[in-house]
Amino acid sequence: DSGVTQTPKHLITATGQRVTLRCSPRSGDLSVYWYQQSLDQGLQFLIQYYNGEERAKGNILERFSAQQFPDLHSELNLSSLELGDSALYFCASSAGTVNYGYTFGSGTRLTVV
Amino acid sequence: GENVEQHPSTLSVQEGDSAVIKCTYSDSASNYFPWYKQELGKGPQLIIDIRSNVGEKKDQRIAVTLNKTAKHFSLHITETQPEDSAVYFCASLYGQNFVFGPGTRLSVLP
Numbered sequence A: 001d002s003g004v005t006q007t008p009k010h011l012i013t014a015t016g017q018r019v020t021l022r023c024s025p026r027s028g029d030l031s032v033y034w035y036q037q038s039l040d041q042g043l044q045f046l047i048q049y050y051n052g053e054e055r056a057k058g059n060i061l062e063r064f065s066a067q068q069f070p071d072l073h074s075e076l077n078l079s080s081l082e083l084g085d086s087a088l089y090f091c092a093s094s095a096g097t098v099n100y101g102y103t104f105g106s107g108t109r110l111t112v113v
Numbered sequence B: 001g002e003n004v005e006q007h008p009s010t011l012s013v014q015e016g017d018s019a020v021i022k023c024t025y026s027d028s029a030s031n032y033f034p035w036y037k038q039e040l041g042k043g044p045q046l047i048i049d050i051r052s053n054v055g056e057k058k059d060q061r062i063a064v065t066l067n068k069t070a071k072h073f074s075l076h077i078t079e080t081q082p083e084d085s086a087v088y089f090c091a092s093l094y095g096q097n098f099v100f101g102p103g104t105r106l107s108v109l110p
Helices: none
Strands: A005-007 A010-013 A019-024 A031-038 A042-050 A053-057 A064-068 A074-078 A087-094 A108-112 B004-007 B010-014 B019-025 B032-038 B045-051 B056-059 B062-067 B072-077 B086-094 B097-100 B104-109
Touching (some): A005 A087, A010 A019, A019 A108, A031 A074, A074 A087, B004 B086, B019 B104, B032 B062, B045 B056, B045 B062
Parallel strands (some): A010 A108, B010 B104
Antiparallel strands (some): A005 A019, A042 A053, A064 A074, A087 A108, B004 B019, B056 B062, B086 B097, B086 B104
8 A cells, every 4th residue: 555545446437527536645745646647648747736736737638627625635627528538547646846756546547438 | 848768668578587678868957767667456656766866776686777978777677576577667857747658568477
């Protein structure tokens, strides 16, 4: 157990729908990072939050949004889902704004049908 | 921006042999290079890392070497075991976040 908790582990939904993925960082970590892992794209950085504030943005679609709450857990919201959004979504956490070595959760597998 | 290439994409070795995975990066300002191991159904796990002021780092059967001039770094696994079978990702710290290589699927054959 890495200490980073992601729920749900699996999610199957239809095109056009909206889903929310949840991440609880490792105890004491203030930064949360979201990554998308698909077969043909590898690990793609989506967005980072540090202590409740957005810190960095990667290749995140406008249909996707995220937030980090006062208790430091984070949610990634995916809307108007398309077949191509099917992927593994990982959350990672670190102590500071930049840390030498993320800790990843075990991921949420999203299948859009 | 930073680009990280990784080779080979797949690698099969006999148990007990060594495995080497190589990565190249494009931005000379990058100064930290971790390696992650991802087993089936799990998230990536940090196995070793190296900073730009060091040329080599070892941890038991795993070592990483860095050539800053050539902008490449390599993962070396000696005396491979079946439990080393996984996908390995290299990464480069670019700005405040990591850019990952596309991954290498390592299979250790008994």
